[in-house]
Amino acid sequence: MAQEVLWSLSIILGIVAITTVIARMIKQPPIIAYLIAGIIVGPLFLKFLSPISPSAEIIQIFSHIGVAFLLFIVGLSLDFRVLKEIGGVASAAGFAEILLTGVIGGFIAIGIGFSSLTALYIGAALAFSSTVVVVKILSDKKEIDTLHGRIALGILIVEDFIASIALMLVPLLNEGGGLYSILYKVVIVVALIGVVFLGATFVLGRFMNYLSRNQEVLFLFGIAWALLLASLFDYLGFSLEIGALIAGMSLASSKYTMDLGSKMKPLRDFFVVLFFVFFGSQLAGTISWNLVQNAALLSLFIIIGKPVIVMSILRIFGYKKRTNFLAGSSLAQISEFSLILILLGFTLGHVPQEIMNLAILVAIITIGISSYGMYYAHSIFNKISHMLNVFEGKSPHSIKNVENNYDVVLIGYHRMGYKILGSLKKIKSPFIVVDHNPKVILSLSKWGVNCIYGDASDKDFLRQLELHKVKLIISTIPEPEPNRAIQEYLNENGIKSAFIATAEQPREAFSLYDQGVDYVLIPHHLGGEYAAHILEKFKTNKNLYKQLGKRHSEQLKKGKDHSEYL
Numbered sequence: 429m430a431q432e433v434l435w436s437l438s439i440i441l442g443i444v445a446i447t448t449v450i451a452r453m454i455k456q457p458p459i460i461a462y463l464i465a466g467i468i469v470g471p472l473f474l475k476f477l478s479p480i481s482p483s484a485e486i487i488q489i490f491s492h493i494g495v496a497f498l499l500f501i502v503g504l505s506l507d508f509r510v511l512k513e514i515g516g517v518a519s520a521a522g523f524a525e526i527l528l529t530g531v532i533g534g535f536i537a538i539g540i541g542f543s544s545l546t547a548l549y550i551g552a553a554l555a556f557s558s559t560v561v562v563v564k565i566l567s568d569k570k571e572i573d574t575l576h577g578r579i580a581l582g583i584l585i586v587e588d589f590i591a592s593i594a595l596m597l598v599p600l601l602n603e604g605g606g607l608y609s610i611l612y613k614v615v616i617v618v619a620l621i622g623v624v625f626l627g628a629t630f631v632l633g634r635f636m637n638y639l640s641r642n643q644e645v646l647f648l649f650g651i652a653w654a655l656l657l658a659s660l661f662d663y664l665g666f667s668l669e670i671g672a673l674i675a676g677m678s679l680a681s682s683k684y685t686m687d688l689g690s691k692m693k694p695l696r697d698f699f700v701v702l703f704f705v706f707f708g709s710q711l712a713g714t715i716s717w718n719l720v721q722n723a724a725l726l727s728l729f730i731i732i733g734k735p736v737i738v739m740s741i742l743r744i745f746g747y748k749k750r751t752n753f754l755a756g757s758s759l760a761q762i763s764e765f766s767l768i769l770i771l772l773g774f775t776l777g778h779v780p781q782e783i784m785n786l787a788i789l790v791a792i793i794t795i796g797i798s799s800y801g802m803y804y805a806h807s808i809f810n811k812i813s814h815m816l817n818v819f820e821g822k823s824p825h826s827i828k829n830v831e832n833n834y835d836v837v838l839i840g841y842h843r844m845g846y847k848i849l850g851s852l853k854k855i856k857s858p859f860i861v862v863d864h865n866p867k868v869i870l871s872l873s874k875w876g877v878n879c880i881y882g883d884a885s886d887k888d889f890l891r892q893l894e895l896h897k898v899k900l901i902i903s904t905i906p907e908p909e910p911n912r913a914i915q916e917y918l919n920e921n922g923i924k925s926a927f928i929a930t931a932e933q934p935r936e937a938f939s940l941y942d943q944g945v946d947y948v949l950i951p952h953h954l955g956g957e958y959a960a961h962i963l964e965k966f967k968t969n970k971n972l973y974k975q976l977g978k979r980h981s982e983q984l985k986k987g988k989d990h991s992e993y994l
Contacts, residue, residue: 436476436483440469444701456799457561459764462701463792466708477709484709491706493655494699495768496672499595500654501696502559502588503676504689518582521741525583525759526590528737530555536729540722546783549773553787554730556591556763559584561795565802566758570906570932575865576754579742583759591765592673598772599667617666621674624657628678636684643691650688651695653679667772707767710774710784719782723789730794731760731801739819746821746866748883750809753816757805761794762787806909810885834860837893839884839914840904841868844930844951848902849877857900862893885910890917895925902928904949908936915943 444465451461471478477487534551542550562580563572571577600613632653639646654675661671679685735756742752770787773779801808809816836852836859838845845861852859861879863869872879882889884905895901895918903911911929918927930949931937937948966972 433483433486436469436481437487439474440465440476440487440705441701443468444705455803456796457564459558459561459704460792460795460799462704463708463788466705467711467788469705470709471712472715477706487702487706487709490699491703492668494696494701494703495669496654496658497692497696498700498703498764499592499669499673499768500650500658500676501689501692503592503673503678504680504685505588505676517742517745518579519586521579521738521745522583522586523590524741525734525738526555526587528741529734532733532737533726533729536726540725542783546779549770549779549783550726550786552594553762553766553769554726554734554790556587556765556769557584557734557759558761558763558795559588560764561761561799562758562802565799569803574754574907575747576751576758579747579751579755580758583738583755587763588765591763591769592677594769595667595673595765595772596670598769598778599665599670599776613665616664617670620661620664624674624678628682632679633682636679636682640684640687643687646684646688647691650692654692669768669772704764704767707771708788710771710781711788713781713785715785719785720789723786723793726786727790727793727797730762730790731797735760739816743819743821748864748886749813749816749820750883750885751864752819752821753809753813754805757798757801757808760798760801762791767791806907810909832894834858834878835899836860837862837895837898837901838904839863839902839910840930841865841872841879842904844904844949848904860893883910885913887913887917890914896921896923898925900926900928904930906930906932906951908939911940911945912943915940915945919944 444462447461447465447468448458451458451464466477468474469476475481477484530551532551533554534547537547537550538544562584566572566577566580572581596617600617636646636649639649654672657675657678658668658671661674662668679688682688735753738756738759739749739752742755743749747755767787770779770783774781774784836857838848838852838859839862841849841861841863842865845863849859849861859878861872861877862882862884863872863879864881864883866881869879869881880893882892884890884903890913901914901918903914905911908931911931915927915929917923918925926946927944928947928949929940929945930951931940932950932952934950934953937950940948962973962976966976
């Protein structure tokens with residue numbers, strides 16, 4: 429038995445490794461590789477995880493442990509204080525997107541013949557987008573800190589909160605006895621959660637202070653706490669998933685959260701791989717043409733309909749079509765929470781095998797297509813921007829009384845912008861700040877800074893800036909597309925203004941230089957030069973570094989005060 433399980437596990441992990449390498453080569457996230465590996469080792473092909481396989485039960489247990497660790501770490505990041513930090517736009521857009529996507533998705537499910545309960549599960553599954561996929565691709569593209577990246581992540585945080593609540597409520601649907609029985613269970617869950625949170629606040633805090641003296645003991649405590657609460661909730665008739673999630677949320681406000689999460693991630697990654705493999709192996713039975721059609725229809729709704737919903741909501745808040753498109757296209761897939769929700773419904777007997785198959789197909793289609801959509805979002809937008817005018821927001825924060833007499837245009841107040849702004853004030857050059865974040869423009873206008881709301885990649889907007897009259901253009905935007913658009917506009921109109929752009933990588937800088945940009949800032953390169961300079965100047969003198977550190981700390985505090993709204 430043990431030998432057969434180890435043999436199956438080694439074969440499965442080998443296939444996972446191969447599919448993951450192939451997925452990376454074709455720019456697909458690992459989740460796709462894990463699901464496809466599960467289909468390969470499942471009953472449709474190699475049958476390593478078929479129902480009659482002795483190793484199937486072991487892998488299923490491992491997958492449940494993986495879900496527990498995944499939800500525990502998700503819970504660690506779900507501090508309720510985060511909702512205040514992500515802002516009203518992301519919160520409102522997140523709630524509205526979940527409601528509209530879930531309701532429309534549910535009606536589509538009913539329209540193609542599913543029951544009301546099944547449609548409820550399908551609608552809920554379609555409403556959530558993958559935090560793992562979005563964060564991975566935005567990080568690869570260096571767009572986590574962009575406006576559309578922050579909006580997308582804010583919406584995802586709201587979705588994670590709602591998904592957590594859904595996972596807590598789903599097991600209650602399995603209770604008999606009507607409304608009073610469900611309310612009774614809700615009261616028990618709330619009371620139990622309250623006890624856990626009170627214990628974590630007043631008891632575990634001090635206990636963890638003691639445990640933190642030894643990093644290995646703190647790591648073991650995290651594992652024990654996650655599995656203990658998962659087992660407790662499962663024993664009391666609730667789901668294992670609820671217990672693991674509550675275990676993480678109860679420690680979310682602890683100062684050891686990041687340390688715990690980082691130490692448990694390698695362990696989580698191993699078991700989560702087995703969860704997605706196990707889920708992929710559930711693609712069983714006959715794959716009918718009707719099932720493929722339903723998966724294609726629901727995937728089409730996610731890939732096109734969900735971004736349209738997000739873009740429409742963001743338009744109401746006044747954001748420009750470019751920001752709306754990039755944020756909306758980032759969310760065009762279903763989530764790992766969607767798969768967990770469907771698996772939970774299948775385990776409880778709420779949904780049939782057909783819905784498991786449907787969820788697997790929709791996950792593969794939407795994650796696969798949306799990944800390419802995110803990687804090439806800027807190029808896609810440039811080709812179809814003329815079709816997206818209906819999503820062009822009219823920002824209520826745009827400034828009417830803009831001073832037209834300026835020699836310098838600073839594009840992007842984010843990152844280095846506030847430092848450059850300070851230098852422009854010192855040299856007393858008349859300037860204007862351009863940014864496509866309404867909150868930035870609103871704050872700058874309150875400070876009396878000459879500023880205007882706009883998208884630097886929009887050539888019609890660049891024309892309104894009358895760049896032929898200015899002496900210097902500075903872009904702190906690290907994305908290559910807006911900088912290329914600016915230089916193209918300068919070249920097309922024969923404008924001789926000096927242009928300083930920003931790039932994340934040397935290869936992007938070379939491309940901009942080839943296009944005609946006068947100078948390209950590479951923050952990491954400049955940081956390295958500065959570090960080398962102070963090393964040569966201060967050598968090993970601790971006091972000099974200490975004095976420089978104090979001045980740096982004061983500058984950072986000042987900069988934080990000026991950019992806290994970003």
